Amino acid sequence: MSCSLQRDSLFGVTPLGLENSESCEKAQFIVGYLDASLSPKKLTEIDEHLKGCDICYGQMLDSTKKFNTIKRSVPHCKLKKTERDHFLEEVSLLSKQIYDKSKGNQNLVIKKQKIEFFKKMMSFLFSRELVLLYIFLGMVVSIEFWF
Amino acid sequence: MKGYCLNRLIKGIIITVKESDFVSFFKKYSLDLFSFSYIYVPDQLQAEQVVVDSILAVSLKEKELIDKLVKIPSTGFNDAKRLNGKLQILLYSKVASLGKTRSQQLNGSVSDQSGMKSKYSDFYSLGLDRREVIFLKDSAGKSIEDISKILGKSEYEVMAILAGTRDTLVNASSHLQGF
Numbered sequence: 001m002s003c004s005l006q007r008d009s010l011f012g013v014t015p016l017g018l019e020n021s022e023s024c025e026k027a028q029f030i031v032g033y034l035d036a037s038l039s040p041k042k043l044t045e046i047d048e049h050l051k052g053c054d055i056c057y058g059q060m061l062d063s064t065k066k067f068n069t070i071k072r073s074v075p076h077c078k079l080k081k082t083e084r085d086h087f088l089e090e091v092s093l094l095s096k097q098i099y100d101k102s103k104g105n106q107n108l109v110i111k112k113q114k115i116e117f118f119k120k121m122m123s124f125l126f127s128r129e130l131v132l133l134y135i136f137l138g139m140v141v142s143i144e145f146w147f
Numbered sequence: 148m149k150g151y152c153l154n155r156l157i158k159g160i161i162i163t164v165k166e167s168d169f170v171s172f173f174k175k176y177s178l179d180l181f182s183f184s185y186i187y188v189p190d191q192l193q194a195e196q197v198v199v200d201s202i203l204a205v206s207l208k209e210k211e212l213i214d215k216l217v218k219i220p221s222t223g224f225n226d227a228k229r230l231n232g233k234l235q236i237l238l239y240s241k242v243a244s245l246g247k248t249r250s251q252q253l254n255g256s257v258s259d260q261s262g263m264k265s266k267y268s269d270f271y272s273l274g275l276d277r278r279e280v281i282f283l284k285d286s287a288g289k290s291i292e293d294i295s296k297i298l299g300k301s302e303y304e305v306m307a308i309l310a311g312t313r314d315t316l317v318n319a320s321s322h323l324q325g326f
């Protein structure tokens with residue numbers, strides 16, 4: 001009975017990061033090791049530790065069994081080929097529409113930016129300083145032409 | 148040519164994601180989203196509809212994100228990865244909320260034509276909040292951080308639900324198998 005309680009509590013409290021085994025402090029990381037929620041550094045550390053610790057190795061085997069039980073209990077519904085093809089076709093059409101709409105929006109944005117750019121260029125080319133410069137250059141050219 | 152140069156002048160170098168890549172993204176995740184949707188509504192057509200509605204809803208609500216994904220500046224490929232991740236979470240999140248609503252509307256009146264409900268009776272006897280957490284972690288392989296974002300729960304809450312649900316499923320199974 002105590003064995004069963006210990007086994008169950010390991011699964012229950014480990015993800016919360018609480019101590020679950022008095023025998024080895026590393027045992028609390030076994031569930032994280034199995035469900036890939038440890039950092040790569042910790043993963044390597046536990047990997048090494050498992051080679052030399054019978055308690056943790058035993059816990060790992062026990063937890064692996066439980067994970068397999070859970071995997072069998074949780075459905076991952078898959079469609080049959082024809083149904084899958086039909087569904088993917090529907091998703092494909094929908095995402096094409098989303099893509100086209102987004103591209104259409106962007107073309108509109110680029111068009112607006114072109115107009116803005118053109119306006120800025122025009123206001124720069126016909127700014128007061130530049131107009132005065134054109135007049136001055138025109139005068140210089142015509143003076144050179146006449147004399 | 149003139150227009151092309153002007154575009155480059157205004158916007159810098161622009162790389163547009165190919166339509167096929169964009170479509171592939173949705174196709175790739177739609178099957179996983181379907182499996183997720185099925186935990187709320189164990190009916191093929193209903194579950195498919197939840198996924199399609201979710202994609203549509205996210206695309207309408209997250210126009211800016213979609214636009215960024217369609218057009219990625221040449222310097223932003225890491226950005227693309229980040230945006231893909233963000234879109235994935237938004238899609239899962241939408242499936243979760245629409246799935247729950249649809250489940251409440253149907254109020255358990257879904258027929259078990261596929262036999263999934265009876266095959267996975269322990270799982271389907273769990274509440275929706277426990278089903279979604281255990282599915283996302285132990286079937287879809289999501290991280291606690293992602294699950295927390297998808298379901299709008301704190302990481303601590305997710306871990307507590309996960310631990311309790313794992314225990315429930317293991318105990319239910321051990322009663323049946325007698326170990």
Ligand SMILES: [Zn+2]
Pocket residue numbers: 024025026027049053054055056057
């Ligand atoms: Zn140990």
